[in-house]
Amino acid sequence: MQFIKEHYRAVAALAFVLLAWLSFFSVRETEFALITQFGRPVRTITDAGLHAKWPFQSVTSFDRRLRVYDPRPSEFLTRDKKNLVIESYVAWRIRDPKHFVETVGDPISAEMRLHDVVWSGLSAVLGTHDMDSIVAANVDGTQSEAFLDQLTASTGSAALAQYGIEIVDVRIKRLNLPEQNKQSVYARMRAERERIARQYRAEGEEQALRIRADADRQKEEILAAAYKDAEKTRGEGDAAATRIYSEAYSRNPKFYKLVRSLESYKKILDDKTTAILSSDSELLKVLMKGEGAQ
Numbered sequence: 001m002q003f004i005k006e007h008y009r010a011v012a013a014l015a016f017v018l019l020a021w022l023s024f025f026s027v028r029e030t031e032f033a034l035i036t037q038f039g040r041p042v043r044t045i046t047d048a049g050l051h052a053k054w055p056f057q058s059v060t061s062f063d064r065r066l067r068v069y070d071p072r073p074s075e076f077l078t079r080d081k082k083n084l085v086i087e088s089y090v091a092w093r094i095r096d097p098k099h100f101v102e103t104v105g106d107p108i109s110a111e112m113r114l115h116d117v118v119w120s121g122l123s124a125v126l127g128t129h130d131m132d133s134i135v136a137a138n139v140d141g142t143q144s145e146a147f148l149d150q151l152t153a154s155t156g157s158a159a160l161a162q163y164g165i166e167i168v169d170v171r172i173k174r175l176n177l178p179e180q181n182k183q184s185v186y187a188r189m190r191a192e193r194e195r196i197a198r199q200y201r202a203e204g205e206e207q208a209l210r211i212r213a214d215a216d217r218q219k220e221e222i223l224a225a226a227y228k229d230a231e232k233t234r235g236e237g238d239a240a241a242t243r244i245y246s247e248a249y250s251r252n253p254k255f256y257k258l259v260r261s262l263e264s265y266k267k268i269l270d271d272k273t274t275a276i277l278s279s280d281s282e283l284l285k286v287l288m289k290g291e292g293a294q
Contacts, residue, residue: 026050032062032097041098060101066093066168069111075178076123082131082185087174090118092159092167099164113163118170121155135175148172 027033033045036058073087092114094100104110125147126134134147148171156167177185249256 027061030063030065032064032094034060034062034097034101036060036101041101044097062094062097062100064093066091067107068092069114070173071115071118073174073176074119074122076126078126078131078134079128080130080132083178084126084131084134085176085178086122086126086172087176088118088122088170088172090114090155090167091169091171092165094164095160095166096164103163104165110163110165114159114165114167117155117159117162117167121151121158121170125151125154 027045027047034041035043035045069090069092071088071090073085075083075085077083092110094110100110104113129147148169152167152170155170159165159167245256
């Protein structure tokens with residue numbers, strides 16, 4: 001009798017432990033917990049800690065952290081009918097576990113759906129941009145950031161509404177050209193760069209000519225001003241010399257005449273000069289008689 005009672009107690013304790021194990025569960029900080037009843041979602045747990053449920057209910061945990069999905073490279077058509085091969089990546093996470101389970105089920109299926117959403121978003125956004133505006137972004141990255149933000153917004157709203165998935169960011173890892181188009185595109189790019197280089201050289205030559213012309217004009221102005229100043233100074237000097245000569249002549253006309261005669265000798269006579277003068281020449285009188293000849 002005692003053995004049967006102990007057996008019942010053990011069975012009751014085991015049943016209690018089993019009931020507690022089936023009724024309580026814990027949720028980590030990095031997870032969502034979805035409670036299902038006979039396969040139908042009934043409640044979502046987002047708070048970490050210990051929680052309770054009915055023993056006949058099941059718990060499915062989902063990682064709430066960011067995941068990165070790398071779609072395979074795909075070819076797209078731009079607005080100006082140019083083909084681009086784009087390799088992108090998607091940062092995403094589960095936002096609505098209940099909707100996620102009802103529409104997708106698991107992360108592998110979610111990435112398959114994400115591929116379709118991102119492909120559609122890229123196709124729609126690239127169809128509104130020319131290839132040049134996509135490839136040649138601004139130096140500060142403003143144009144490329146706006147393009148990618150537009151892509152993230154368009155794909156994120158669709159993924160959240162359809163699958164309970166939040167697309168945090170969509171970025172392009174690599175832009176490439178289809179093999180059959182590369183050579184023709186490179187040729188056009190080289191021709192465009194050569195045209196820009198010719199334009200820059202022409203503008204540089206124009207500026208050089210303008211600078212040289214301005215320098216020549218400034219040179220002529222400076223020389224003209226210098227010549228004007230020199231002539232003015234020379235005129236003032238000649239006037240001063242004339243005044244001094246006049247004053248000297250008025251003080252001693254004979255001495256002045258003698259000095260002028262000597263200056264004339266200095267200009268016309270040297271060791272190789274032969275002078276033939278008449279007997280009444282003023283020059284001969286000075287040479288022969290000195291100052292008294294005046």
